[in-house]
Amino acid sequence: xxxxxxxxxxxxxxxxxxxxxxxxxxxxxxxxxxxxxxxxxxxxxxxxxxxxxxxxxxxxxxxxxxxxxxxxxxxxxxxxxxxxxxxxxxxxxxxxxxxxxxxxxxxxxxxxxxxxxxxxxxxxxxxxxxxxxxxxxxxxxxxxxxxxxxxxxxxxxxxxxxxxxxxxxxxxxxxxxxxxxxxxxxxxxxxxxxxxxxxxxxxxxxxxxxxxxxxxxxxxxxxxxxxxxxxxxxxxxxxxxxxxxxxxxxxxxxxxxxxxxxxxxxxxxxxxxxxxxxxxxxxxxxxxxxxxxxxxxxxx
Amino acid sequence: xxxxxxxxxxxxxxxxxxxxxxxxxxxxxxxxxxxxxxxxxxxxxxxxxxxxxxxxxxxxxxxxxxxxxxxxxxxxxxxxxxxxxxxxxxxxxxxxxxxxxxxxxxxxxxxxxxxxxxxxxxxxxxxxxxxxxxxxxxxxxxxxxxxxxxxxxxxxxxxxxxxxxxxxxxxxxxxxxxxxxxxxxxxxxxxxxxxxxxxxxxxxxxxxxxxxxxxxxxxxxxxxxxxxxxxxxxxxxxxxxxxxxxxxxxxxxxxxxxxxxxxxxxxxxxxxxxxxxxxxxxxxxxxxxxxxxxxxxxxxxxxxxxxxxxxxxxxxxxxxxxxxxxxxxxxxxxxxxxxxxxxxxxxxxxxxxxxxxxxxxxxxxxxxxxxxxxxxxxxxxxx
Amino acid sequence: xxxxxxxxxxxxxxxxxxxxxxxxxxxxxxxxxxxxxxxxxxxxxxxxxxxxxxxxxxxxxxxxxxxxxxxxxxxxxxxxxxxxxxxxxxxxxxxxxxxxxxxxxxxxxxxxxxxxxxxxxxxxxxxxxxxxxxxxxxxxxxxxxxxxxxxxxxxxxxxxxxxxxxxxxxxxxxxxxxxxxxxxxxxxxxxxxxxxxxxxxxxxxxxxxxxxxxxxxxxxxxxxxxxxxxxxxxxxxxxxxxxxxxxxxxxxxxxxxxxxxxxxxxxxxxxx
Numbered sequence: 001x002x003x004x005x006x007x008x009x010x011x012x013x014x015x016x017x018x019x020x021x022x023x024x025x026x027x028x029x030x031x032x033x034x035x036x037x038x039x040x041x042x043x044x045x046x047x048x049x050x051x052x053x054x055x056x057x058x059x060x061x062x063x064x065x066x067x068x069x070x071x072x073x074x075x076x077x078x079x080x081x082x083x084x085x086x087x088x089x090x091x092x093x094x095x096x097x098x099x100x101x102x103x104x105x106x107x108x109x110x111x112x113x114x115x116x117x118x119x120x121x122x123x124x125x126x127x128x129x130x131x132x133x134x135x136x137x138x139x140x141x142x143x144x145x146x147x148x149x150x151x152x153x154x155x156x157x158x159x160x161x162x163x164x165x166x167x168x169x170x171x172x173x174x175x176x177x178x179x180x181x182x183x184x185x186x187x188x189x190x191x192x193x194x195x196x197x198x199x200x201x202x203x204x205x206x207x208x209x210x211x212x213x214x215x216x217x218x219x220x221x222x223x224x225x226x227x228x229x230x231x232x233x234x235x236x237x238x239x240x241x242x243x244x245x246x247x248x249x250x251x252x253x254x255x256x257x258x259x260x261x262x263x264x265x266x267x268x269x270x271x272x273x274x275x276x277x278x279x280x281x282x283x284x285x286x287x288x289x290x291x292x293x294x295x296x297x298x299x300x
Numbered sequence: 301x302x303x304x305x306x307x308x309x310x311x312x313x314x315x316x317x318x319x320x321x322x323x324x325x326x327x328x329x330x331x332x333x334x335x336x337x338x339x340x341x342x343x344x345x346x347x348x349x350x351x352x353x354x355x356x357x358x359x360x361x362x363x364x365x366x367x368x369x370x371x372x373x374x375x376x377x378x379x380x381x382x383x384x385x386x387x388x389x390x391x392x393x394x395x396x397x398x399x400x401x402x403x404x405x406x407x408x409x410x411x412x413x414x415x416x417x418x419x420x421x422x423x424x425x426x427x428x429x430x431x432x433x434x435x436x437x438x439x440x441x442x443x444x445x446x447x448x449x450x451x452x453x454x455x456x457x458x459x460x461x462x463x464x465x466x467x468x469x470x471x472x473x474x475x476x477x478x479x480x481x482x483x484x485x486x487x488x489x490x491x492x493x494x495x496x497x498x499x500x501x502x503x504x505x506x507x508x509x510x511x512x513x514x515x516x517x518x519x520x521x522x523x524x525x526x527x528x529x530x531x532x533x534x535x536x537x538x539x540x541x542x543x544x545x546x547x548x549x550x551x552x553x554x555x556x557x558x559x560x561x562x563x564x565x566x567x568x569x570x571x572x573x574x575x576x577x578x579x580x581x582x583x584x585x586x587x588x589x590x591x592x593x594x595x596x597x598x599x600x601x602x603x604x605x606x607x608x609x610x611x612x613x614x615x616x617x618x619x620x621x622x623x624x625x626x627x628x629x630x631x632x633x634x635x636x637x638x639x640x641x642x643x644x645x646x647x648x649x650x651x652x653x654x655x656x657x658x659x660x661x662x663x664x665x666x667x668x669x670x671x672x673x674x675x676x677x678x679x680x681x682x683x
Numbered sequence: 684x685x686x687x688x689x690x691x692x693x694x695x696x697x698x699x700x701x702x703x704x705x706x707x708x709x710x711x712x713x714x715x716x717x718x719x720x721x722x723x724x725x726x727x728x729x730x731x732x733x734x735x736x737x738x739x740x741x742x743x744x745x746x747x748x749x750x751x752x753x754x755x756x757x758x759x760x761x762x763x764x765x766x767x768x769x770x771x772x773x774x775x776x777x778x779x780x781x782x783x784x785x786x787x788x789x790x791x792x793x794x795x796x797x798x799x800x801x802x803x804x805x806x807x808x809x810x811x812x813x814x815x816x817x818x819x820x821x822x823x824x825x826x827x828x829x830x831x832x833x834x835x836x837x838x839x840x841x842x843x844x845x846x847x848x849x850x851x852x853x854x855x856x857x858x859x860x861x862x863x864x865x866x867x868x869x870x871x872x873x874x875x876x877x878x879x880x881x882x883x884x885x886x887x888x889x890x891x892x893x894x895x896x897x898x899x900x901x902x903x904x905x906x907x908x909x910x911x912x913x914x915x916x917x918x919x920x921x922x923x924x925x926x927x928x929x930x931x932x933x934x935x936x937x938x939x940x941x942x943x944x945x946x947x948x949x950x951x952x953x954x955x
Contacts, residue, residue: 023773029767029771037823103698118705132708200428267807270800270803
């Protein structure tokens with residue numbers, strides 16, 4: 001035993017003496033990474049937002065001129081576009097994914113893991129490539145257009161560069177982020193509770209409304225939140241599929257940094273955008289915790 | 301109708317050991333509320349329920365009992381509509397209900413897990429079936445209030461309580477209140493009490509029986525414990541590998557079990573392997589040397605049967621005393637069961653019997669003794 | 684619950700349809716990559732089918748460079764995020780300490796963050812620190828985003844870790860370091876392997892973070908994006924298909940390793 005060598009109090013014994021030190025110590029590499037790779041850069045962005053226009057230095061007198069510019073120009077339009085597209089994406093994905101998640105959690109057996117692998121694999125392919133597939137599908141004389149023309153005699157122009165296609169792209173890219181939390185959520189609904197509701201006279205619709213939906217709410221919330229946050233910051237869908245039809249906040253920010261070379265304005269836009277998403281995330285996260293969702297709440 | 305319910309309400313708690321009370325003799329053929337006719341359920345090649353037929357009378361407390369894997373839960377799930385019979389008919393008040401979905405049947409089940417809705421309060425759980433029916437809020441509340449009172453849950457304290465914060469016994473009562481709110485013709489129970497500790501289980505068994513009497517509802521209970529079945533039921537059906545072994549009044553089954561399976565299922569009994577040697581004499585195959593015994597009734601030579609002797613029918617024979625059969629034994633162990641003492645005795649090495657005597661009749665012998673029983677206390681059973 | 688055959692068929696049909704639509708773009712890319720013409724149009728004659736673009740892609744030194752950059756970023760990211768994730772998973776799921784609940788909430792924050800903004804923020808941060816961005820800065824950025832994911836994956840395994848095993852080892856006189864090496868790491872190995880596979884794959888496919896932080900180097904998804912937005916080029920779909928193929932191959936290989944290691948740990952469990 002360690003008591004046999006009482007000459008120097010070893011590091012291990014310090015760990016025994018201070019309760020919780022081992023936990024804090026294990027968390028520290030991650031905490032340092034987040035401090036220098038996440039928190040500091042974000043503070044940097046916030047600070048840059050107060051710098052005068054078109055500078056690349058952080059050491060100027062702070063000013064609010066960038067925010068004045070944002071409110072005087074039409075940036076609110078792109079914010080609204082981003083929020084609107086994200087909200088529509090969330091709603092469409094909820095409608096598409098819930099039946100599938102239900103079937104995967106409650107009806108399918110072996111097929112459920114096949115679908116999981118089939119959908120999950122897509123997460124590892126760059127979304128650009130997958131969106132490019134739609135471009136080939138929808139471009140003039142692409143796979144869809146060519147098929148319609150050759151076999152159905154329908155002349156079509158390019159089906160790209162409109163709002164429904166952008167939404168399609170977002171729905172497509174973020175489907176896994178809605179589906180998997182929903183499957184987890186629906187799995188949390190105990191079979192006997194559903195049966196009991198049927199047994200007490202509830203119809204299928206009533207069971208859905210009063211049992212399935214409320215009890216799988218953690219999954220619904222996490223899925224919606226993930227999809228909302230990811231799609232509100234989406235950049236490729238609108239660019240690749242939408243041409244210049246719609247300018248989202250993310251592409252506004254990007255062009256301030258690239259073409260316009262106005263970092264302070266880009267930073268101010270980012271700050272507003274971050275504040276908006278943080279409010280949404282914190283509001284939603286405060287209403288449940290993930291350990292409950294995983295069903296692994298250990299005793300504290 | 302004869303309703304000789306003279307047994308005190310708490311007789312149930314003592315179960316087997318009181319003289320069984322005078323229950324009304326149910327005649328299911330007169331007013332059957334539920335008829336099960338030749339019902340079979342197969343899952344692939346496995347037959348879970350095999351050609352089962354019985355009927356339940358209106359207002360009866362009927363219990364299906366069997367070991368795990370006997371098909372009792374499958375049978376129950378068919379009765380409430382969560383499974384469909386492969387063949388056979390289920391008739392509810394004479395109407396075939398094989399294909400009727402559970403939400404269309406006037407029956408209701410209390411699940412083993414209770415299946416309370418975790419996102420609703422106690423009150424909302426109880427009101428659930430009423431809200432499904434579209435009843436007005438005030439009526440629902442009044443009814444839920446009544447039911448909670450009936451089940452000894454103070455509505456002021458429990459109505460708004462979260463079900464996940466209730467104790468095991470409270471949750472049982474909420475589940476029962478919710479089922480009663482549905483006002484079903486038959487209430488089914490899938491051994492809801494099995495997860496509780498012994499004392500609480502006894503209390504709730506008694507309450508369940510009281511509620512069944514006061515509401516005059518038909519209860520159909522499923523359990524693996526024959527003791528539980530005996531305590532509460534008007535009639536009991538014993539299932540074994542998908543078939544009904546015996547069906548009847550609790551005391552009937554206790555007094556004359558149809559075979560060794562039923563007898564063994566009732567609790568600790570002694571079952572002796574015997575081979576008839578002509579007339580009422582037989583040989584007991586103890587594994588070492590056969591012992592000669594006298595049977596309560598004659599059997600054909602060579603017939604193999606089981607001889608049932610209850611532990612309380614065995615007694616130690618004092619010098620000068622006599623009994624129909626006597627065997628020398630060695631006392632291996634004795635255990636106190638409170639008012640009674642249980643002995644494990646060895647006839648020959650590897651062959652033991654269980655004896656139960658009242659404390660005041662304890663054996664004076666310490667090791668070797670003479671054990672005996674009267675012929676009338678033994679029964680010949682098919683194995 | 685009774686699920687009627689028609690209901691089951693309906694759900695199956697629906698799932699099939701979703702998968703079909705889901706894989707339609709991949710099908711389109713494969714079709715396009717096999718077309719000989721410089722300008723893709725569908726349908727094309729069978730004599731116009733060719734593997735020329737694949738040969739071009741595999742022989743292009745430019746593509747080699749991009750693959751090299753992507754692989755370098757992915758491997759550094761994997762090693763860093765799994766190492767960090769291992770310790771933070773212990774802090775997340777295993778040890779009891781005062782800041783634990785806060786830590787559990789904050790771990791997920793970078794995941795909920797729009798990647799393009801995160802990439803830009805780090806670009807400015809590197810600029811402020813006077814660091815020239817290159818592939819290794821991209822690896823840092825990828826680690827910031829992927830470490831929370833590896834933490835979660837290893838945490839799931841760490842929740843299943845039987846504390847009494849570590850306590851038993853301590854009881855027998857093992858030091859912290861010995862416990863870590865002989866008990867904790869072997870038991871968490873399946874989780875660490877699947878975390879590695881997630882890290883490699885997510886880094887390999889990432890575009891939004893790389894876009895701003897690779898500097899003069901360029902990762903494969905960036906190159907593809909630049910080609911896609913600047914007009915059709917027949918080598919792009921071919922590289923895309925190769926990229927998808929490599930991803931699927933990696934998934935299969937790594938899942939096989941996970942299966943093998945879990946089976947190994949299961950069969951060896953009783954002998955512990």
